[in-house]
Amino acid sequence: MIKILYFARLKESLKFSSEDFQLTENIVTVADLMAHLSARGDAWGALFAGKTNTRAAINHALVENSAVIKAGDEVAFFPPVTGG
Amino acid sequence: MTVRVQTADFDAGFELNQLRLLRPDTGAVVSFIGQVRDLNEGDNVSSLTLEHYPEMTEKALQDIIAKAKSNWNIFDALIIHRVGTLKPTEQIVLVAVTSAHRGEAFKACEFMMDYLKTEAPFWKKEKGVFGERWIEAKTTDDDAKLRWTAGNN
Numbered sequence: 001m002i003k004i005l006y007f008a009r010l011k012e013s014l015k016f017s018s019e020d021f022q023l024t025e026n027i028v029t030v031a032d033l034m035a036h037l038s039a040r041g042d043a044w045g046a047l048f049a050g051k052t053n054t055r056a057a058i059n060h061a062l063v064e065n066s067a068v069i070k071a072g073d074e075v076a077f078f079p080p081v082t083g084g
Numbered sequence: 085m086t087v088r089v090q091t092a093d094f095d096a097g098f099e100l101n102q103l104r105l106l107r108p109d110t111g112a113v114v115s116f117i118g119q120v121r122d123l124n125e126g127d128n129v130s131s132l133t134l135e136h137y138p139e140m141t142e143k144a145l146q147d148i149i150a151k152a153k154s155n156w157n158i159f160d161a162l163i164i165h166r167v168g169t170l171k172p173t174e175q176i177v178l179v180a181v182t183s184a185h186r187g188e189a190f191k192a193c194e195f196m197m198d199y200l201k202t203e204a205p206f207w208k209k210e211k212g213v214f215g216e217r218w219i220e221a222k223t224t225d226d227d228a229k230l231r232w233t234a235g236n237n
Contacts, residue, residue, distance in 0.1 A: 007137055060137075061140075061143075074139075076205075079221070082219045083176075083208070084177055084206070
């Protein structure tokens, strides 16, 4: 099981701020997880199919989409940051 | 090395005094203050709301200070970033750095802002006559960060 968090525009579009998610054998990387989420359709498809610039963090550190996800991880998805 | 994320305003003069008095061998204090503008993309803005990722934010800001410290001979650094809803002319962020001489502090301060803009998990949403909209990340901010790794700093 992992925890997935959504922030900013993603949270609004998906109407989801977090969920517990059961990893399967075919979900190894962030890119795999994004492909799985995009298959939920509608807003999920638009945000996770690679057309939108969605960034990811694992356990509070920014990662590339090739990063490997392990059971117990906290994975967060969000748009490019705009602080400062 | 201090990092604070807060809804309350800050007193930059007080913070800079605290920082510069930490070490008597400090010869330079460089700071940056970001404030809310009343205009963006040609439209009047009435307020700005900052969302963040609480569990990640402080660590991301500490990492930025650590990077600056490994690149330049700085003594101390401070980052205060506000979250919540802010009005035009309100302060958003304070970044301050101390060192023996100005060169290191100037560079480290700009470096920290460039990294904060592209790596710290904050998102801005603005309100105005147009309604509400999320502010888009700028590629010029990515370019500003890349300068520091291109070997021309």
